[in-house]
Amino acid sequence: MTNPTIFVPKPDREAPAQAKGFLHWLKHHVFNGWFNSALALSLIAIIVLTVPQVIQWAFIKATWVGDSANCKTSPDGACWSFIAAKFRVLMVGVYPAAESWRGIVGALVLAILIITTITNHLKGKVLIVAWLLLPVFGYWIIGGGFGLNEVDQSSWGGLMLSVLLALVGIIVSIPLGIVLALGRFSGSPITKSLCIGFIETVRGVPLITILFMSSVMMPLFLPPGFIIDNMLRIQTGMIFFSAAYVAEVVRGGLQALPKGQFEAASSLGINYPKTLYLIVLPQALRHVLPPLIGRCISMFKNTSLVIIVGLLDFLGMIKSASLDSEWLGFETEAYVFGAVVYFSICYSLSRYGAHLEKSDPVLQK
Amino acid sequence: MTENTLNSEVKNSDTIDNDATNNKEITIEFKNVNKWYGDFHALKDINLKVHKGERIVICGPSGSGKSTLIRCINHLEEIQEGRIYIDQQELAGSEKQIDNVCREVGMVFQQFNLFPHMTILENLCLAPVWANKLPQIEAEKIALKHLHRVGIGDQADKYPGQLSGGQQQRVAIARALCMSPKILLFDEPTSALDPEMIKEVLDVMVELAESGITMICVTHEMGFAQSVADRVIFMDVGEIIEEKAPYEFFNNPEMDRTQKFLEQILSN
Numbered sequence: 001m002t003n004p005t006i007f008v009p010k011p012d013r014e015a016p017a018q019a020k021g022f023l024h025w026l027k028h029h030v031f032n033g034w035f036n037s038a039l040a041l042s043l044i045a046i047i048v049l050t051v052p053q054v055i056q057w058a059f060i061k062a063t064w065v066g067d068s069a070n071c072k073t074s075p076d077g078a079c080w081s082f083i084a085a086k087f088r089v090l091m092v093g094v095y096p097a098a099e100s101w102r103g104i105v106g107a108l109v110l111a112i113l114i115i116t117t118i119t120n121h122l123k124g125k126v127l128i129v130a131w132l133l134l135p136v137f138g139y140w141i142i143g144g145g146f147g148l149n150e151v152d153q154s155s156w157g158g159l160m161l162s163v164l165l166a167l168v169g170i171i172v173s174i175p176l177g178i179v180l181a182l183g184r185f186s187g188s189p190i191t192k193s194l195c196i197g198f199i200e201t202v203r204g205v206p207l208i209t210i211l212f213m214s215s216v217m218m219p220l221f222l223p224p225g226f227i228i229d230n231m232l233r234i235q236t237g238m239i240f241f242s243a244a245y246v247a248e249v250v251r252g253g254l255q256a257l258p259k260g261q262f263e264a265a266s267s268l269g270i271n272y273p274k275t276l277y278l279i280v281l282p283q284a285l286r287h288v289l290p291p292l293i294g295r296c297i298s299m300f301k302n303t304s305l306v307i308i309v310g311l312l313d314f315l316g317m318i319k320s321a322s323l324d325s326e327w328l329g330f331e332t333e334a335y336v337f338g339a340v341v342y343f344s345i346c347y348s349l350s351r352y353g354a355h356l357e358k359s360d361p362v363l364q365k
Numbered sequence: 366m367t368e369n370t371l372n373s374e375v376k377n378s379d380t381i382d383n384d385a386t387n388n389k390e391i392t393i394e395f396k397n398v399n400k401w402y403g404d405f406h407a408l409k410d411i412n413l414k415v416h417k418g419e420r421i422v423i424c425g426p427s428g429s430g431k432s433t434l435i436r437c438i439n440h441l442e443e444i445q446e447g448r449i450y451i452d453q454q455e456l457a458g459s460e461k462q463i464d465n466v467c468r469e470v471g472m473v474f475q476q477f478n479l480f481p482h483m484t485i486l487e488n489l490c491l492a493p494v495w496a497n498k499l500p501q502i503e504a505e506k507i508a509l510k511h512l513h514r515v516g517i518g519d520q521a522d523k524y525p526g527q528l529s530g531g532q533q534q535r536v537a538i539a540r541a542l543c544m545s546p547k548i549l550l551f552d553e554p555t556s557a558l559d560p561e562m563i564k565e566v567l568d569v570m571v572e573l574a575e576s577g578i579t580m581i582c583v584t585h586e587m588g589f590a591q592s593v594a595d596r597v598i599f600m601d602v603g604e605i606i607e608e609k610a611p612y613e614f615f616n617n618p619e620m621d622r623t624q625k626f627l628e629q630i631l632s633n
């Protein structure tokens with residue numbers, strides 16, 4: 001036998017120069033073809049025409065301190081001192097000033113929870129338990145009782161109320177939605193049809209209707225002497241609404257799970273409830289993380305509908321602040337501020353969702 | 366593989382066959398088992414006795430009921446008629462009784478079916494900890510032992526998606542071993558693998574076969590059947606058509622159906 005020829009791989013060479021650099025990228029990704037070029041040019045035109053004006057209004061000619069008289073001297077600029085004057089009301093509504101610290105404590109606790117979560121300092125069960133306790137803590141720190149002065153719900157408001165309603169709605173509706181989704185797959189026809197009935201009914205009705213029903217009609221159906229206050233009724237309505245959608249999202253994740261996962265679990269002697277807890281849900285929830293984050297975002301935006309049933313949430317406060325006779329004519333500033341706040345919160349959520357998706361070794365394939 | 370290598374190993378396995386069938390107790394018994402999927406008759410009057418420590422290879426054309434048959438042994442499929450006994454206990458009754466019987470049976474699937482959201486070590490420890498209530502530390506010790514046994518002790522902290530198919534299948538085997546089963550079922554364990562990975566999995570299976578565990582293996586790896594099996598079972602259209610020691614099976618198949626199948630499979 002002759003000696004085999006030894007294979008020597010060619011050394012790597014650098015890519016040719018024209019395949020790199022910003023100009024190359026522009027040419028091949030932005031100005032490739034007449035349609036994309038036209039699109040890019042119109043975009044540039046729009047930016048050139050609008051951005052300087054916006055900067056003029058929002059920064060250069062804006063008024064940052066003083067009262068409404070100051071603002072009126074510079075009518076072409078934004079009046080940010082209006083936001084400063086109304087800041088407290090926008091944040092907490094007419095919550096008593098002596099108790100305002102509770103809103104700050106609540107916000108701090110939430111911030112700590114968020115930071116420890118995104119920096120992975122809280123993990124597994126502790127993380128889940130901490131978030132599940134948050135609704136109870138939120139209602140306690142804001143509403144009082146158990147050692148804190150009670151604060152009447154009619155004075156809860158502003159961003160604090162929006163965040164409370166959204167957080168509690170999301171946190172409670174996720175486990176509820178999971179239970180509903182699992183119920184849909186249950187072997188018992190009664191459980192199954194109850195869950196399907198609930199999900200389809202709620203999904204077939206606009207949120208406003210549900211808020212109305214829980215605020216106005218629910219008291220009529222409750223047994224006499226059994227009183228749930230308005231805030232809790234509205235909160236319940238939001239939870240039910242959100243749960244129905246969460247259930248549909250989770251159902252998608254459950255259906256996508258290969259049958260082999262159940263078979264492997266069964267062949268290892270892991271019973272059905274443990275299979276759900278250890279194998280099915282962790283995978284299903286991972287895969288529905290992006291739509292679930294989407295649900296959180298729309299839940300937060302949906303809270304602005306509670307204005308219909310008489311609660312003054314963040315948007316409600318923006319509206320009422322811009323009706324203040326002393327500050328008439330500055331509602332643009334108020335709504336711009338509202339938009340910036342809503343956008344920052346929703347965009348952060350969305351980025352965090354994308355980050356989770358990217359950093360999860362299980363979702364990398 | 367060639368006919369030559371097949372024949373050279375035949376004598377060896379033939380003697381093992383006699384041992385196993387004559388002296389040892391029966392581990393699995395099928396008595397007149399029938400199974401339907403809806404109206405489709407998938408298993409027809411199956412009678413089968415498997416002795417302790419026996420290595421059985423099941424082969425047959427696609428759709429012949431091989432998977433159905435072995436999946437009945439760990440109750441992944443329910444039967445409508447007949448009885449199945451494992452270690453003299455019938456595979457019937459309450460869920461708990463069935464679970465207890467199935468505890469003796471481990472299974473390795475064609476698609477590995479590892480849990481992708483857990484590391485390799487977590488995959489292996491899951492059942493010992495949650496189903497057998499073993500302390501985590503002990504479970505990990507056992508898991509690492511089996512991981513080393515299948516030759517991937519250094520991959521314990523990776524996720525299944527980060528391993529090659531052959532490595533994943535070896536993890537799946539180790540995972541089944543962690544429950545110390547008396548019987549191991551394999552359903553085409555190498556069919557989803559690239560050719561160069563088949564051998565590493567077969568090597569592990571050969572090593573297992575030598576350890577004396579009862580093995581039932583659906584496979585088209587005829588070299589494995591020749592060298593390891595005590596008995597080869599040929600199925601078609603839901604029936605066991607022929608069962609023989611490998612040498613007899615490959616050299617003197619009785620039924621025309623078997624001959625045709627062997628011609629097809631050995632020609633490529």
Ligand SMILES: Nc1ncnc2c1ncn2[C@@H]1O[C@H](COP(=O)(O)OP(=O)(O)OP(=O)(O)O)[C@@H](O)[C@H]1O
Pocket residue numbers: 402405407425426427428429430431432433434
């Ligand atoms: N869940 C099911 N529902 C209905 N029919 C089924 C089901 N599972 C299997 N069958 C049918 O039963 C027959 C036997 O299937 P089985 O999977 O046991 O075949 P097999 O011998 O393992 O084939 P293969 O070599 O393709 O894996 C096939 O005709 C198949 O279509």
Ligand SMILES: [Mg+2]
Pocket residue numbers: 431432433552553
């Ligand atoms: Mg099969």
